[in-house]
Amino acid sequence: MSEQPGAGDVVTAASIVEQPLDLIRLSLEERVYVKLRHEREIRGRLHAYDQHLNMILSDVEETHTQVDVDEETYEELYRTSRRNIPMLFVRGDGVILVSPPVRAT
Amino acid sequence: MLFFSFFKSLAGKTVVVELKNDLSICGTLHSVDQFLNIKLADITVTNPEKHPHMLSVKNAFIRGSVVRYMQLPADDVDTQLLQDACRKEAQAIK
Numbered sequence: 001m002s003e004q005p006g007a008g009d010v011v012t013a014a015s016i017v018e019q020p021l022d023l024i025r026l027s028l029e030e031r032v033y034v035k036l037r038h039e040r041e042i043r044g045r046l047h048a049y050d051q052h053l054n055m056i057l058s059d060v061e062e063t064h065t066q067v068d069v070d071e072e073t074y075e076e077l078y079r080t081s082r083r084n085i086p087m088l089f090v091r092g093d094g095v096i097l098v099s100p101p102v103r104a105t
Numbered sequence: 106m107l108f109f110s111f112f113k114s115l116a117g118k119t120v121v122v123e124l125k126n127d128l129s130i131c132g133t134l135h136s137v138d139q140f141l142n143i144k145l146a147d148i149t150v151t152n153p154e155k156h157p158h159m160l161s162v163k164n165a166f167i168r169g170s171v172v173r174y175m176q177l178p179a180d181d182v183d184t185q186l187l188q189d190a191c192r193k194e195a196q197a198i199k
Contacts, residue, residue, distance in 0.1 A: 028192070056187060058179060085174075087176065087182050090173075
């Protein structure tokens, strides 16, 4: 599908959202929230992605949530660990979802 | 092919590869292929060597599918170029 620019034609191919991947394109250069497998989450600025959802992000904060279960009380203790990474490549097979950052209510 | 080209441009730079088995390997990116398999030179295990020590291993070939993250040197990444290439690639896939 190609757009032929004509007089008065305002719509460009880049602005048409057809596939789910196009929604990600709208977030390029914006901050995004990425949910990964194994209880990991990432927030960062999206610079590139592909159809596998491989991504490059900058100013990344990774949050990793782990659950410890007490042997006797069976009490669940949730721990989160965070780290910051200036520039990160994420392999797409670990990605669950990509979204604009969740706004605090 | 976007990331394949991108990693080719990073040859010679130092990266930290975090694998899916939680091992973190620091090394110089020697080469990459279309599957994003990578070859690293002069590797060291970054995290406290509680993870499999590879003291005698100098070079490594890492299968692309076992990589979780790669930490890249921010100064060596041209984000504007990446974004432009990404937009072009997104159109080419349609």
